[in-house]
Amino acid sequence: MKKFVVILLLAVMGYYISITFFDIGFGDSHLVEGVVPVKDAYLNETVNSLNVANTVTSIVVNFRGFDTLGEVTVLFLAVTALGGILYKKRHQAGERSVLFSASKVVTSGSKLLFPAIVLLGAYVFIHGHLSPGGGFQGGVIIATGFLLMLLAYENFTVGHNTLSVIESLAGITFAGVGIWGLIYGGSFLENFLPVGTLNDLFSGGVIPIIYIAVGFKVAAELTGVIYTVLHEKG
Amino acid sequence: MVGTPVLFVAIPLLAAFLIPLFGMIWKESVRVIPGIVLAYLLVLAINLMNYVMVNGPIVEVIAGWAPPLGINLVFSAFSGFLVTLMVFLGLIVWMYSYRFKRNVDFEPAKKYFLLLMMLITGSVGMVLTGDIFNLFVFIEITSISAYALTAFYTGRDSAEASFKYLMLGSLASAFLLIAIMIIYSQLGTLNMADIGSKMHLMKPAYKIMAIIFLFTALGIEAEIFPLNGWAPDAYAEAPGPVGAAFAGIVVKAAIYASIRIIYTLFDLSGAYDLLIVIGMITLIVAETAAIRQEKLKRMLAYSSIGQMGLVMVAFGMGTEEGVFAALFLMFNHAIIKSLLFLSGSYLVYNSKDKLIKEVNGIGKFLPITSFLFVLGSFAIVGLPPFAGFWSKLSVLTAAADSNMLLIIALVLIVSIIEVVYYMRVVNRIYFFKKDESVSTQRPTLNALIAMITLGAIVLIVGFYPDAVTGFLHRASADLMDKAGYINDVLTLN
Amino acid sequence: MIGAAVYSIRQKDLLYATIATGIISLVLSVLFYLLQAPDVALTEAAIGVALTTIIFIITIRNTVRYEDEHDNKEKFKSGVK
Amino acid sequence: MEDTLFKILDYGVYGTAVLVILIGLYGALVKRSLLKIVIGLSIIDSGINLLLVAIGYLKGGTAPIFSPGYLDNPKIMVDPIPQALVLTAIVIGFGVTAVALALVIRLYRHHGTLHIDEIRNLKW
């Protein structure tokens, strides 16, 4: 009976959402007449005054950099919350996350692949302003590399203190760059470096620095998440 | 001017990233740093309020791009007033919970104070921001801290309450995103002032869809009636000071956001009626539920929901007196409900089930705490010499001005219900015999200072309401001035 | 994608539902890619390919594998959990 | 070639997104297992993200990246803002999912079951 009611409710809701979005239309400009959308300004400013190739990056880091700061904070809070929710008074002695190592093929394979994965992550977040990707993606890739090592070896450990130091330093870099912009240029996260030439690695002023900091931070945070969760024995 | 509004967000974030580092060197710093930060923010807020009272609102721009492009923060009389209130309450809650129960150990204390600080930061950000997606981000910051704080005690039910909250919260964020996208697809902008200035161009059908989704989403955070399932459980299972923070800070921020959206973004006249209807239903349902509760904190929680309904009704009148009354109610509710939660959690400190009957005769053992609780009860039901009286009076006069007699009758009936269940507790505190099996706990000095400060404010506002009404009139005028808001934001540079 | 979503909701075995969420994420990523959003596709790929799977699987390890409680008890008796 | 591709994409995308959202909502509301509820929530997130990206799409557009060869024609680029928003939304969704699963583990530790009827101590 409850199922039936829920399905009915969902059908009504789905109908209204669908007609709204079908009416809005797909794949062409659906703005109200006479409105100048913000995206044109973004696209122009990105090329002309920031010299960043990837518009998504310039939006995420510069125009709407405040969102990104909040987003990084959300991840940071998620790590803290995980630690708080799964907190136990003391860890039992000899508690291990993985019971035995994988076979030789997997262990040697992951050993060889691990530096390559980290390099891929570094590539993704260093080139965040030129190609798709950036701090989050790079950080996630590095964390996945750590996940591989943690899975393959029974006694691979990650220093918890090291992680939190890296995380804090990266966070301070982000917020510090923002505050420096406030002091130097008059508003939070304002760009205070020369912007370089378009499609060069050293371009975009402060954007690559922030993205590298974000990359380190996300990598440390997600590794922390994986590590915490892996050591949770029901 | 001593600082800029962006420091309200930047400084706590910087401190949050610093806390783990300092915690390795000096363990006490995890407790001290949030206090220093909150005290600094309070000073900043008061300074900025002084500036705003003289010179008009401050509009802060992030990353040096003028508003339609960049994100902006607005520190006007209205938002500044709420920010000051929130930071002040945050400081009180911090002082109260300095060594409260599980906070004695290092690891939990680190997480607790960090999360508490971020809860306050998220709420302050929700109030300050002038960008609708930034609002979403701050809501998420607030909610994740709230989930973690709700589940902070390792008891059986806290995780359940937190899960319930989380489920509704993620639905809320999903709805919020849909609403944001409907608006964006039509107007091509995310800035609130820009949206407000272009809203008349949008088709009414889309407007209705967007406002339904927005209202559902924010209603979950603001405990509006059909969506308040999480609230009593979360209040009851969270640590005592966190309950105070929810009632005083988080809900205020959510109410602010929904009011800002209805008053500034949309020009639908039906929205005000919607506010009144929903507010009235919330009020009746919550108050009748409160009278049936057996646990102290759940009773307080339902009472809090009821008060929020009253605030909604007052906002829904749409006149300047109504807004003034609503703001006065919000101010009083923040102070008084925090006082009730803080003192109430010492009344039932050691009991397992936190039942109301366990406070029997506790007045002799904890005289100051009990006195403060009773003071809060008297104030919130609106007995004449206390703070709550003036706010209820202003609601009644505003309703009378708008010829809404139904509201007057409703408020009076609800007040009677409130009197019944609060007086029941007061009666038990002083005139019942103490149950010997219940052990009591004396409040620590810092908790006592925190509670007495709140009690003093209740008394001061009660005997001398003009202390705040000046600010409130200014703030309500500020909210009503939609054109001024849009003008302030959009004519920057 | 719809099929995978329906499958992962209807499947009683939570492990299979988790693998199905992996497929949802993959198809979603390809769709983002077709909609000319390589940034988003990259993010979805990076998060969906291993991280979501591992946290779901660890939850399954720490709790139960079958949605139906009766099934769990049966499996528990026969020693394979 | 590209025309057929666009025809497939045309209205199917919105339809798919809405259907996925509805399926996720159904799972979150009807299912009795906590893990199923979390899976439902993550499916809702997927659907919403698809919806948002679809709004920014422009027929015949290309990604908003000014790499060599695409320097001087911002008119044919798809809308970058929804993409930036979805980036944020995905990461936030992941954080929320992690917290939810931690709560599930803790509930199981206390109750020994994931079935929602046996857990419900608190009344709504």
Next chain:
Amino acid sequence: MTIIITIALSFMVLGFIFSAIRFVKGPTAGDRTVALDTITTIAVAAIVLLAYVFQRFIYVDVALLYAVLGFIGVIVIARYLEGAL
């Protein structure tokens, strides 16, 4: 050229459908994981091919990521099935 790419894409779609059927039918978790692995490889190929269709070199990054990370998901599931987790 167009016709070649159309043929290739339709073959891939067919492959996807067969893997999906195996995913739904597959009696064990292993079979389903094999289907997931195959679909990942097909997706890598499809992404590279579509990058050629769209003529954007930078799109290839997505395929690179799937090629590197795709197998970690499989290893996660394999390690769980092995009983190591």
Next chain:
Amino acid sequence: MPTLTFSEKLSRFIVNSVFMMLVWIAFTSSFATHELIVGALTSMIISYLSIRLFTCCTISIFNPVKIFYMIWYLFVFLWALINSNLDVARRVLTPSLPINPGIVKFKTKLTTNYSKMVLANSITLTPGTLTIDIVDDTFYIHWIDVKTTDPEKAFTDIAEQFEKILLKIF
């Protein structure tokens, strides 16, 4: 973790950095100066940090003879891969599914873990075989069409051609 002497560390570091640099160039597909500088820095940092992990080989891997054998191995491997695919195609497309599966074992003379890993991967990709496990020196192979269960014969059938070359490389 074994302790390493300085020369071992140095040789590993160099090998590691060179490989990383090659991978980086492949990632960026560009020879601009900035890219190369950043790539060199990144690969050096990563190889310094992962010096204990990446233990595949010393600097002697740049010996021309070994490089020649590597290329030869590549060709042998590719030939086997194409063969195996034709084999799979034949089996899949035949309506009656001509298979006779089973598991056989054999012993190998290879010593290091990496060479075993490469051998196992090659076996997995060559006709009709799939490595199931390696226990010390013994390989356990799932064979889709078992011709013999004798370890010696199975070895000649499956792995001999690869092992000959691998012994020269490692």
Next chain:
Amino acid sequence: MSIMEIIGGTFIIIGSIFLFLGALGIFRMPDIYNRLQAGTKATTLGGMSLILGVGFLEPSWMMKMIIIIIFIAYSNPISSHALARAMYKRKRYPLILSEDKENMDAYSEVNPHEKEEVKS
């Protein structure tokens, strides 16, 4: 149509056919190990050849294509090996068609069979 395009097109067609055959093999084979055999080999070669074909069509992309090919060829066998080992430890014994059941399963000396077959 230049010579490069012809080579690239041929590779693409061959690759897509092998990808399809891999999926068909997964669909048709009787048990998990045989499915892994078919799946791994055919999809690996199919993907490699298709990506190589695209590399021929756009010679400046070649380097990235080669690195993708290396990664695919490196990681696919590892994952299928891990899966096969996991399934054996999970007590899913391979299907054996011939009469000589004892000798055909050499791996049972490491992981002895148990009587009961469990649904996994």
